[in-house]
Amino acid sequence: MVAVGVDYLPESPHYLVTFVAPIADEDRSQSSRVQSFRSTSLAEAFAIASHADAHVYSYGKLLVVVFGEEAARQGVSAVMNDLFKHTDLRVESYVAVTLGTARKLLTTIPAEGQRVGLFMKDMLDRAKMQQDSPPTTLEIFSSRMMTPGMDASTTLLTPIGSTDPRPPEERGADGGGGDRGGTGQGTTAEDIQIVGMASWQGDRLVGTTTLSQQQYFSLAQGTSHDFLVQILLKPDPRFVPETSRIIIAIERAKPSWETQIIAGVPHFSLKVDTLVSLVNYQGRVDLTKDENSEEFMRILSESLKQGITDALLTVSSFGSDPIGLGQFVRVQYPTFWNPKMWTEVLKTATFSIEVKLGIKRIGIHITRFEPKEKMP
Known part of the structure:
Protein backbone atom coordinates (compact mmCIF):
# COMPACT_ATOMS: atom_id res chain seq x y z
CA MET A 1 0.00 0.00 0.00
CA ASP A 203 -8.75 16.30 14.51
CA ARG A 204 -10.91 18.50 12.26
CA LEU A 205 -10.18 20.67 9.26
CA VAL A 206 -11.51 24.14 10.03
CA GLY A 207 -10.23 26.27 7.14
CA THR A 208 -8.01 26.59 4.10
CA THR A 209 -5.71 29.31 2.80
CA THR A 210 -4.26 30.19 -0.57
CA LEU A 211 -0.66 29.30 -1.39
CA SER A 212 0.30 32.97 -1.07
CA GLN A 213 -1.24 33.17 2.41
CA GLN A 214 0.53 29.95 3.35
CA GLN A 215 3.89 31.47 2.39
CA TYR A 216 3.28 34.62 4.44
CA PHE A 217 2.14 32.44 7.34
CA SER A 218 5.39 30.47 7.10
CA LEU A 219 7.35 33.71 7.57
CA ALA A 220 5.62 34.06 10.95
CA GLN A 221 6.15 30.37 11.67
CA GLY A 222 9.87 30.40 10.88
CA THR A 223 9.65 27.80 8.10
CA SER A 224 10.20 30.06 5.09
CA HIS A 225 13.91 29.65 4.33
CA ASP A 226 14.58 29.52 0.56
CA PHE A 227 11.04 30.59 -0.30
CA LEU A 228 10.40 32.30 -3.60
CA VAL A 229 7.68 34.83 -2.76
CA GLN A 230 5.79 36.83 -5.36
CA ILE A 231 4.82 40.25 -4.02
CA LEU A 232 2.22 42.54 -5.54
CA LEU A 233 3.29 46.19 -5.19
CA LYS A 234 1.59 49.45 -6.00
CA PRO A 235 2.61 50.82 -9.42
CA ASP A 236 5.86 52.75 -9.06
CA PRO A 237 7.92 53.88 -12.09
CA ARG A 238 11.08 53.90 -9.98
CA PHE A 239 11.11 50.31 -8.70
CA VAL A 240 8.50 48.39 -10.74
CA PRO A 241 8.17 50.26 -14.03
CA GLU A 242 6.88 47.39 -16.18
CA THR A 243 5.00 45.18 -13.74
CA SER A 244 3.67 45.54 -10.22
CA ARG A 245 4.89 42.07 -9.30
CA ILE A 246 8.33 41.27 -7.97
CA ILE A 247 9.77 37.95 -6.83
CA ILE A 248 12.05 37.76 -3.81
CA ALA A 249 14.01 34.82 -2.43
CA ILE A 250 13.95 34.48 1.35
CA GLU A 251 17.56 33.98 2.42
CA ARG A 252 16.80 34.23 6.13
CA ALA A 253 13.70 34.82 8.22
CA LYS A 254 13.87 34.74 12.01
CA PRO A 255 10.58 35.41 13.82
CA SER A 256 10.43 36.34 17.51
CA TRP A 257 7.18 36.46 19.47
CA GLU A 258 6.06 38.34 22.57
CA THR A 259 2.78 37.66 24.36
CA GLN A 260 0.56 39.96 26.41
CA ILE A 261 -2.93 39.71 27.87
CA ILE A 262 -4.67 43.07 27.45
CA ALA A 263 -8.19 43.48 28.87
CA GLY A 264 -8.69 39.72 28.80
CA VAL A 265 -7.59 39.40 25.16
CA PRO A 266 -4.29 37.85 24.02
CA HIS A 267 -2.08 40.19 22.03
CA PHE A 268 0.89 38.83 20.10
CA SER A 269 3.78 40.98 18.90
CA LEU A 270 5.84 39.51 16.07
CA LYS A 271 9.19 40.77 14.83
CA VAL A 272 10.57 39.16 11.67
CA ASP A 273 14.22 39.72 10.82
CA THR A 274 14.55 38.75 7.18
CA LEU A 275 17.19 38.87 4.45
CA VAL A 276 16.05 38.62 0.84
CA SER A 277 17.48 38.51 -2.67
CA LEU A 278 15.79 40.17 -5.62
CA VAL A 279 15.01 37.68 -8.38
CA ASN A 280 13.48 39.85 -11.09
CA TYR A 281 14.24 43.46 -10.16
CA GLN A 282 13.83 45.71 -13.22
CA GLY A 283 13.70 49.09 -11.54
CA ARG A 284 15.16 52.24 -13.03
CA VAL A 285 16.90 53.47 -9.89
CA ASP A 286 20.29 52.39 -8.62
CA LEU A 287 19.83 50.35 -5.44
CA THR A 288 23.51 50.69 -4.53
CA LYS A 289 22.65 54.20 -3.37
CA ASP A 290 21.53 54.17 0.24
CA GLU A 291 18.54 56.46 -0.21
CA ASN A 292 17.14 54.26 -2.98
CA SER A 293 17.74 50.93 -1.26
CA GLU A 294 16.28 52.17 2.03
CA GLU A 295 13.11 53.35 0.30
CA PHE A 296 12.72 50.08 -1.58
CA MET A 297 13.31 48.04 1.59
CA ARG A 298 10.62 50.11 3.31
CA ILE A 299 8.17 49.31 0.50
CA LEU A 300 8.98 45.59 0.61
CA SER A 301 8.79 45.51 4.42
CA GLU A 302 5.35 47.11 4.39
CA SER A 303 4.12 44.62 1.80
CA LEU A 304 5.42 41.66 3.81
CA LYS A 305 3.87 43.11 6.96
CA GLN A 306 0.46 43.34 5.30
CA GLY A 307 0.73 39.81 3.92
CA ILE A 308 1.77 38.31 7.27
CA THR A 309 -0.98 40.18 9.12
CA ASP A 310 -3.64 38.97 6.69
CA ALA A 311 -2.42 35.37 6.94
CA LEU A 312 -2.34 35.40 10.76
CA LEU A 313 -5.82 36.92 11.03
CA THR A 314 -7.20 34.43 8.51
CA VAL A 315 -5.81 31.35 10.26
CA SER A 316 -6.66 32.58 13.78
CA SER A 317 -10.24 33.31 12.65
CA PHE A 318 -10.57 29.55 12.04
CA GLY A 319 -9.64 28.89 15.68
CA SER A 320 -6.58 27.03 14.39
CA ASP A 321 -3.15 27.39 16.00
CA PRO A 322 -0.40 25.85 13.81
CA ILE A 323 2.23 28.20 15.28
CA GLY A 324 1.50 27.08 18.84
CA LEU A 325 0.57 30.49 20.24
CA GLY A 326 -1.45 28.72 22.91
CA GLN A 327 1.77 27.25 24.27
CA PHE A 328 3.14 30.77 24.76
CA VAL A 329 0.03 31.69 26.76
CA ARG A 330 0.08 28.44 28.75
CA VAL A 331 3.69 28.99 29.88
CA GLN A 332 3.59 32.76 30.48
CA TYR A 333 0.01 33.19 31.76
CA PRO A 334 -1.00 29.91 33.43
CA THR A 335 -3.93 31.49 35.29
CA PHE A 336 -5.38 32.81 32.02
CA TRP A 337 -4.80 29.60 30.08
CA ASN A 338 -7.91 27.47 29.51
CA PRO A 339 -7.40 24.66 26.97
CA LYS A 340 -11.15 24.11 26.56
CA MET A 341 -11.74 27.75 25.61
CA TRP A 342 -8.56 28.43 23.64
CA THR A 343 -10.17 27.92 20.22
CA GLU A 344 -12.66 30.73 20.85
CA VAL A 345 -10.14 32.94 22.66
CA LEU A 346 -7.73 32.67 19.73
CA LYS A 347 -10.37 34.09 17.38
CA THR A 348 -10.30 37.33 19.41
CA ALA A 349 -6.49 37.65 19.44
CA THR A 350 -4.81 40.78 18.10
CA PHE A 351 -1.46 41.06 16.36
CA SER A 352 1.19 43.70 15.80
CA ILE A 353 3.80 42.96 13.16
CA GLU A 354 7.23 44.46 12.55
CA VAL A 355 9.40 43.40 9.61
CA LYS A 356 13.09 44.24 9.49
CA LEU A 357 14.28 43.59 5.95
CA GLY A 358 17.67 43.59 4.30
CA ILE A 359 18.54 43.02 0.64
CA LYS A 360 21.43 40.73 -0.18
CA ARG A 361 23.91 41.41 -3.00
CA ILE A 362 22.38 44.66 -4.22
CA GLY A 363 25.40 45.60 -6.31
CA ILE A 364 25.62 42.40 -8.35
CA HIS A 365 24.72 42.67 -12.02
CA ILE A 366 23.93 39.62 -14.14
CA THR A 367 25.70 39.53 -17.49
CA ARG A 368 24.26 37.33 -20.19
CA PHE A 369 26.52 35.66 -22.69
CA GLU A 370 24.74 35.08 -25.98
CA PRO A 371 26.26 32.65 -28.53
CA LYS A 372 27.45 34.30 -31.73
CA GLU A 373 26.28 33.02 -35.05
CA LYS A 374 28.75 30.71 -36.71
CA MET A 375 30.54 32.02 -39.73
CA PRO A 376 29.74 30.14 -42.94
Whole structure:
Protein backbone atom coordinates (compact mmCIF):
# COMPACT_ATOMS: atom_id res chain seq x y z
CA MET A 1 0.00 0.00 0.00
CA VAL A 2 1.58 3.28 -1.09
CA ALA A 3 -1.33 5.70 -0.70
CA VAL A 4 -4.63 5.80 1.17
CA GLY A 5 -7.51 8.18 0.52
CA VAL A 6 -10.43 8.73 2.89
CA ASP A 7 -13.73 10.33 1.88
CA TYR A 8 -16.89 10.86 3.92
CA LEU A 9 -20.35 10.32 2.42
CA PRO A 10 -23.65 11.42 3.99
CA GLU A 11 -25.32 8.01 3.76
CA SER A 12 -24.24 4.88 5.66
CA PRO A 13 -21.70 3.34 5.40
CA HIS A 14 -20.09 6.74 5.57
CA TYR A 15 -16.55 6.03 4.43
CA LEU A 16 -15.28 5.61 0.89
CA VAL A 17 -11.70 4.41 1.26
CA THR A 18 -9.35 4.31 -1.72
CA PHE A 19 -6.18 2.22 -1.68
CA VAL A 20 -3.30 2.57 -4.11
CA ALA A 21 -1.01 -0.46 -4.37
CA PRO A 22 1.84 -1.02 -6.84
CA ILE A 23 1.46 -3.45 -9.72
CA ALA A 24 4.34 -5.92 -9.83
CA ASP A 25 5.53 -5.90 -13.43
CA GLU A 26 8.57 -4.97 -15.43
CA ASP A 27 7.22 -1.63 -16.61
CA ARG A 28 7.47 0.29 -13.35
CA SER A 29 6.05 3.48 -14.86
CA GLN A 30 2.59 1.96 -15.28
CA SER A 31 -0.29 3.07 -13.12
CA SER A 32 -0.82 1.42 -9.77
CA ARG A 33 -3.85 -0.64 -8.80
CA VAL A 34 -6.49 1.73 -7.42
CA GLN A 35 -9.45 0.27 -5.54
CA SER A 36 -12.25 1.94 -3.57
CA PHE A 37 -14.41 0.36 -0.87
CA ARG A 38 -17.48 1.56 1.02
CA SER A 39 -17.15 0.75 4.71
CA THR A 40 -17.92 1.89 8.23
CA SER A 41 -14.23 2.42 9.08
CA LEU A 42 -10.74 2.37 7.63
CA ALA A 43 -10.03 -0.92 9.42
CA GLU A 44 -13.04 -2.56 7.77
CA ALA A 45 -12.02 -1.29 4.32
CA PHE A 46 -8.51 -2.64 4.87
CA ALA A 47 -9.91 -6.06 5.80
CA ILE A 48 -12.21 -6.07 2.74
CA ALA A 49 -9.30 -5.21 0.44
CA SER A 50 -7.12 -7.97 1.85
CA HIS A 51 -9.94 -10.53 1.60
CA ALA A 52 -11.00 -9.50 -1.91
CA ASP A 53 -7.54 -9.87 -3.43
CA ALA A 54 -6.12 -12.55 -1.16
CA HIS A 55 -3.09 -10.26 -0.88
CA VAL A 56 -1.29 -9.36 2.32
CA TYR A 57 -1.46 -5.58 2.40
CA SER A 58 0.53 -3.49 4.86
CA TYR A 59 1.27 0.14 5.65
CA GLY A 60 5.03 -0.43 5.71
CA LYS A 61 5.50 1.29 2.33
CA LEU A 62 2.86 3.96 2.83
CA LEU A 63 3.85 7.28 1.23
CA VAL A 64 0.80 9.55 1.50
CA VAL A 65 -2.50 9.68 3.39
CA VAL A 66 -5.03 11.94 1.64
CA PHE A 67 -8.21 13.17 3.29
CA GLY A 68 -11.05 14.47 1.17
CA GLU A 69 -12.18 17.89 2.32
CA GLU A 70 -15.49 16.66 3.79
CA ALA A 71 -13.82 13.73 5.58
CA ALA A 72 -11.30 16.12 7.13
CA ARG A 73 -14.08 18.44 8.32
CA GLN A 74 -15.93 15.51 9.93
CA GLY A 75 -12.92 14.60 12.08
CA VAL A 76 -10.20 12.02 11.51
CA SER A 77 -9.44 10.61 14.97
CA ALA A 78 -11.13 7.28 14.17
CA VAL A 79 -9.08 6.94 10.98
CA MET A 80 -5.87 7.83 12.81
CA ASN A 81 -6.63 5.24 15.49
CA ASP A 82 -7.08 2.57 12.81
CA LEU A 83 -3.81 3.55 11.17
CA PHE A 84 -1.76 3.47 14.36
CA LYS A 85 -3.04 0.00 15.27
CA HIS A 86 -0.66 -1.34 12.62
CA THR A 87 2.83 -1.83 14.03
CA ASP A 88 4.38 -1.56 10.56
CA LEU A 89 2.87 1.89 9.92
CA ARG A 90 5.35 4.25 8.30
CA VAL A 91 5.01 7.38 10.46
CA GLU A 92 7.14 9.40 8.01
CA SER A 93 4.26 9.20 5.51
CA TYR A 94 2.87 12.56 4.47
CA VAL A 95 -0.62 13.77 5.36
CA ALA A 96 -2.48 15.97 2.87
CA VAL A 97 -5.96 17.32 2.23
CA THR A 98 -7.52 17.61 -1.21
CA LEU A 99 -10.25 19.93 -2.38
CA GLY A 100 -13.09 17.67 -3.43
CA THR A 101 -12.58 13.95 -2.88
CA ALA A 102 -9.51 11.85 -2.19
CA ARG A 103 -10.85 9.26 -4.61
CA LYS A 104 -10.70 11.72 -7.49
CA LEU A 105 -7.18 12.75 -6.57
CA LEU A 106 -5.91 9.18 -6.29
CA THR A 107 -7.41 8.16 -9.62
CA THR A 108 -5.51 10.85 -11.49
CA ILE A 109 -3.03 9.98 -14.19
CA PRO A 110 0.10 12.02 -13.50
CA ALA A 111 2.42 13.20 -16.24
CA GLU A 112 3.87 10.39 -18.37
CA GLY A 113 1.72 7.79 -16.62
CA GLN A 114 3.74 7.70 -13.40
CA ARG A 115 2.41 5.94 -10.35
CA VAL A 116 0.17 8.41 -8.54
CA GLY A 117 1.46 7.51 -5.06
CA LEU A 118 5.10 7.98 -6.02
CA PHE A 119 4.23 11.11 -8.01
CA MET A 120 2.66 12.76 -4.94
CA LYS A 121 5.57 11.68 -2.73
CA ASP A 122 8.02 13.28 -5.16
CA MET A 123 5.90 16.43 -5.39
CA LEU A 124 5.72 16.82 -1.61
CA ASP A 125 9.44 16.07 -1.28
CA ARG A 126 10.14 18.92 -3.70
CA ALA A 127 7.80 21.17 -1.73
CA LYS A 128 9.78 20.29 1.39
CA MET A 129 13.14 21.00 -0.23
CA GLN A 130 11.96 24.22 -1.85
CA GLN A 131 10.05 25.21 1.30
CA ASP A 132 7.10 26.54 -0.72
CA SER A 133 4.65 24.33 1.16
CA PRO A 134 6.41 22.11 3.69
CA PRO A 135 4.43 18.85 4.07
CA THR A 136 3.42 17.31 7.40
CA THR A 137 4.16 13.72 8.39
CA LEU A 138 1.83 11.36 10.25
CA GLU A 139 4.09 11.60 13.30
CA ILE A 140 3.94 15.41 13.46
CA PHE A 141 0.25 15.52 12.56
CA SER A 142 -0.79 13.10 15.33
CA SER A 143 1.38 14.87 17.91
CA ARG A 144 -0.08 18.29 17.14
CA MET A 145 -3.60 16.88 16.92
CA MET A 146 -3.41 15.71 20.55
CA THR A 147 -1.50 18.65 22.11
CA PRO A 148 -3.58 21.49 23.64
CA GLY A 149 -2.54 24.95 22.45
CA MET A 150 -1.11 23.61 19.21
CA ASP A 151 -2.67 22.49 15.93
CA ALA A 152 -1.58 20.92 12.68
CA SER A 153 -1.38 22.36 9.20
CA THR A 154 -1.13 20.20 6.10
CA THR A 155 -0.58 20.68 2.40
CA LEU A 156 -3.72 21.41 0.36
CA LEU A 157 -3.89 19.65 -3.02
CA THR A 158 -6.23 19.59 -5.97
CA PRO A 159 -6.39 17.71 -9.27
CA ILE A 160 -6.09 19.86 -12.39
CA GLY A 161 -6.85 19.30 -16.05
CA SER A 162 -8.86 16.37 -17.36
CA THR A 163 -8.46 13.36 -19.58
CA ASP A 164 -10.44 10.25 -20.47
CA PRO A 165 -12.33 8.66 -17.56
CA ARG A 166 -10.43 5.87 -15.84
CA PRO A 167 -12.73 4.57 -13.10
CA PRO A 168 -11.08 2.76 -10.20
CA GLU A 169 -11.84 -0.87 -9.55
CA GLU A 170 -14.60 -0.96 -6.95
CA ARG A 171 -15.64 -3.78 -4.72
CA GLY A 172 -17.88 -4.30 -1.76
CA ALA A 173 -18.51 -6.88 0.90
CA ASP A 174 -21.00 -7.58 3.65
CA GLY A 175 -21.16 -4.48 5.80
CA GLY A 176 -19.04 -2.54 3.34
CA GLY A 177 -21.17 -2.35 0.24
CA GLY A 178 -20.22 -1.25 -3.24
CA ASP A 179 -20.26 2.25 -4.63
CA ARG A 180 -23.76 3.11 -3.49
CA GLY A 181 -25.09 6.61 -3.18
CA GLY A 182 -24.39 7.82 -6.70
CA THR A 183 -20.78 8.84 -6.27
CA GLY A 184 -20.35 8.27 -10.01
CA GLN A 185 -17.21 7.80 -12.03
CA GLY A 186 -16.57 11.45 -12.85
CA THR A 187 -13.69 12.60 -15.00
CA THR A 188 -10.17 11.57 -14.18
CA ALA A 189 -7.82 14.50 -13.73
CA GLU A 190 -4.42 14.29 -15.33
CA ASP A 191 -2.24 16.09 -12.83
CA ILE A 192 -2.04 17.38 -9.24
CA GLN A 193 -0.92 20.69 -7.80
CA ILE A 194 -0.39 22.31 -4.40
CA VAL A 195 -2.85 25.17 -3.90
CA GLY A 196 -2.45 26.21 -0.27
CA MET A 197 -2.60 25.12 3.36
CA ALA A 198 -5.23 23.20 5.31
CA SER A 199 -5.62 24.42 8.91
CA TRP A 200 -6.79 22.03 11.60
CA GLN A 201 -8.26 22.35 15.07
CA GLY A 202 -7.70 19.08 16.89
CA ASP A 203 -8.75 16.30 14.51
CA ARG A 204 -10.91 18.50 12.26
CA LEU A 205 -10.18 20.67 9.26
CA VAL A 206 -11.51 24.14 10.03
CA GLY A 207 -10.23 26.27 7.14
CA THR A 208 -8.01 26.59 4.10
CA THR A 209 -5.71 29.31 2.80
CA THR A 210 -4.26 30.19 -0.57
CA LEU A 211 -0.66 29.30 -1.39
CA SER A 212 0.30 32.97 -1.07
CA GLN A 213 -1.24 33.17 2.41
CA GLN A 214 0.53 29.95 3.35
CA GLN A 215 3.89 31.47 2.39
CA TYR A 216 3.28 34.62 4.44
CA PHE A 217 2.14 32.44 7.34
CA SER A 218 5.39 30.47 7.10
CA LEU A 219 7.35 33.71 7.57
CA ALA A 220 5.62 34.06 10.95
CA GLN A 221 6.15 30.37 11.67
CA GLY A 222 9.87 30.40 10.88
CA THR A 223 9.65 27.80 8.10
CA SER A 224 10.20 30.06 5.09
CA HIS A 225 13.91 29.65 4.33
CA ASP A 226 14.58 29.52 0.56
CA PHE A 227 11.04 30.59 -0.30
CA LEU A 228 10.40 32.30 -3.60
CA VAL A 229 7.68 34.83 -2.76
CA GLN A 230 5.79 36.83 -5.36
CA ILE A 231 4.82 40.25 -4.02
CA LEU A 232 2.22 42.54 -5.54
CA LEU A 233 3.29 46.19 -5.19
CA LYS A 234 1.59 49.45 -6.00
CA PRO A 235 2.61 50.82 -9.42
CA ASP A 236 5.86 52.75 -9.06
CA PRO A 237 7.92 53.88 -12.09
CA ARG A 238 11.08 53.90 -9.98
CA PHE A 239 11.11 50.31 -8.70
CA VAL A 240 8.50 48.39 -10.74
CA PRO A 241 8.17 50.26 -14.03
CA GLU A 242 6.88 47.39 -16.18
CA THR A 243 5.00 45.18 -13.74
CA SER A 244 3.67 45.54 -10.22
CA ARG A 245 4.89 42.07 -9.30
CA ILE A 246 8.33 41.27 -7.97
CA ILE A 247 9.77 37.95 -6.83
CA ILE A 248 12.05 37.76 -3.81
CA ALA A 249 14.01 34.82 -2.43
CA ILE A 250 13.95 34.48 1.35
CA GLU A 251 17.56 33.98 2.42
CA ARG A 252 16.80 34.23 6.13
CA ALA A 253 13.70 34.82 8.22
CA LYS A 254 13.87 34.74 12.01
CA PRO A 255 10.58 35.41 13.82
CA SER A 256 10.43 36.34 17.51
CA TRP A 257 7.18 36.46 19.47
CA GLU A 258 6.06 38.34 22.57
CA THR A 259 2.78 37.66 24.36
CA GLN A 260 0.56 39.96 26.41
CA ILE A 261 -2.93 39.71 27.87
CA ILE A 262 -4.67 43.07 27.45
CA ALA A 263 -8.19 43.48 28.87
CA GLY A 264 -8.69 39.72 28.80
CA VAL A 265 -7.59 39.40 25.16
CA PRO A 266 -4.29 37.85 24.02
CA HIS A 267 -2.08 40.19 22.03
CA PHE A 268 0.89 38.83 20.10
CA SER A 269 3.78 40.98 18.90
CA LEU A 270 5.84 39.51 16.07
CA LYS A 271 9.19 40.77 14.83
CA VAL A 272 10.57 39.16 11.67
CA ASP A 273 14.22 39.72 10.82
CA THR A 274 14.55 38.75 7.18
CA LEU A 275 17.19 38.87 4.45
CA VAL A 276 16.05 38.62 0.84
CA SER A 277 17.48 38.51 -2.67
CA LEU A 278 15.79 40.17 -5.62
CA VAL A 279 15.01 37.68 -8.38
CA ASN A 280 13.48 39.85 -11.09
CA TYR A 281 14.24 43.46 -10.16
CA GLN A 282 13.83 45.71 -13.22
CA GLY A 283 13.70 49.09 -11.54
CA ARG A 284 15.16 52.24 -13.03
CA VAL A 285 16.90 53.47 -9.89
CA ASP A 286 20.29 52.39 -8.62
CA LEU A 287 19.83 50.35 -5.44
CA THR A 288 23.51 50.69 -4.53
CA LYS A 289 22.65 54.20 -3.37
CA ASP A 290 21.53 54.17 0.24
CA GLU A 291 18.54 56.46 -0.21
CA ASN A 292 17.14 54.26 -2.98
CA SER A 293 17.74 50.93 -1.26
CA GLU A 294 16.28 52.17 2.03
CA GLU A 295 13.11 53.35 0.30
CA PHE A 296 12.72 50.08 -1.58
CA MET A 297 13.31 48.04 1.59
CA ARG A 298 10.62 50.11 3.31
CA ILE A 299 8.17 49.31 0.50
CA LEU A 300 8.98 45.59 0.61
CA SER A 301 8.79 45.51 4.42
CA GLU A 302 5.35 47.11 4.39
CA SER A 303 4.12 44.62 1.80
CA LEU A 304 5.42 41.66 3.81
CA LYS A 305 3.87 43.11 6.96
CA GLN A 306 0.46 43.34 5.30
CA GLY A 307 0.73 39.81 3.92
CA ILE A 308 1.77 38.31 7.27
CA THR A 309 -0.98 40.18 9.12
CA ASP A 310 -3.64 38.97 6.69
CA ALA A 311 -2.42 35.37 6.94
CA LEU A 312 -2.34 35.40 10.76
CA LEU A 313 -5.82 36.92 11.03
CA THR A 314 -7.20 34.43 8.51
CA VAL A 315 -5.81 31.35 10.26
CA SER A 316 -6.66 32.58 13.78
CA SER A 317 -10.24 33.31 12.65
CA PHE A 318 -10.57 29.55 12.04
CA GLY A 319 -9.64 28.89 15.68
CA SER A 320 -6.58 27.03 14.39
CA ASP A 321 -3.15 27.39 16.00
CA PRO A 322 -0.40 25.85 13.81
CA ILE A 323 2.23 28.20 15.28
CA GLY A 324 1.50 27.08 18.84
CA LEU A 325 0.57 30.49 20.24
CA GLY A 326 -1.45 28.72 22.91
CA GLN A 327 1.77 27.25 24.27
CA PHE A 328 3.14 30.77 24.76
CA VAL A 329 0.03 31.69 26.76
CA ARG A 330 0.08 28.44 28.75
CA VAL A 331 3.69 28.99 29.88
CA GLN A 332 3.59 32.76 30.48
CA TYR A 333 0.01 33.19 31.76
CA PRO A 334 -1.00 29.91 33.43
CA THR A 335 -3.93 31.49 35.29
CA PHE A 336 -5.38 32.81 32.02
CA TRP A 337 -4.80 29.60 30.08
CA ASN A 338 -7.91 27.47 29.51
CA PRO A 339 -7.40 24.66 26.97
CA LYS A 340 -11.15 24.11 26.56
CA MET A 341 -11.74 27.75 25.61
CA TRP A 342 -8.56 28.43 23.64
CA THR A 343 -10.17 27.92 20.22
CA GLU A 344 -12.66 30.73 20.85
CA VAL A 345 -10.14 32.94 22.66
CA LEU A 346 -7.73 32.67 19.73
CA LYS A 347 -10.37 34.09 17.38
CA THR A 348 -10.30 37.33 19.41
CA ALA A 349 -6.49 37.65 19.44
CA THR A 350 -4.81 40.78 18.10
CA PHE A 351 -1.46 41.06 16.36
CA SER A 352 1.19 43.70 15.80
CA ILE A 353 3.80 42.96 13.16
CA GLU A 354 7.23 44.46 12.55
CA VAL A 355 9.40 43.40 9.61
CA LYS A 356 13.09 44.24 9.49
CA LEU A 357 14.28 43.59 5.95
CA GLY A 358 17.67 43.59 4.30
CA ILE A 359 18.54 43.02 0.64
CA LYS A 360 21.43 40.73 -0.18
CA ARG A 361 23.91 41.41 -3.00
CA ILE A 362 22.38 44.66 -4.22
CA GLY A 363 25.40 45.60 -6.31
CA ILE A 364 25.62 42.40 -8.35
CA HIS A 365 24.72 42.67 -12.02
CA ILE A 366 23.93 39.62 -14.14
CA THR A 367 25.70 39.53 -17.49
CA ARG A 368 24.26 37.33 -20.19
CA PHE A 369 26.52 35.66 -22.69
CA GLU A 370 24.74 35.08 -25.98
CA PRO A 371 26.26 32.65 -28.53
CA LYS A 372 27.45 34.30 -31.73
CA GLU A 373 26.28 33.02 -35.05
CA LYS A 374 28.75 30.71 -36.71
CA MET A 375 30.54 32.02 -39.73
CA PRO A 376 29.74 30.14 -42.94
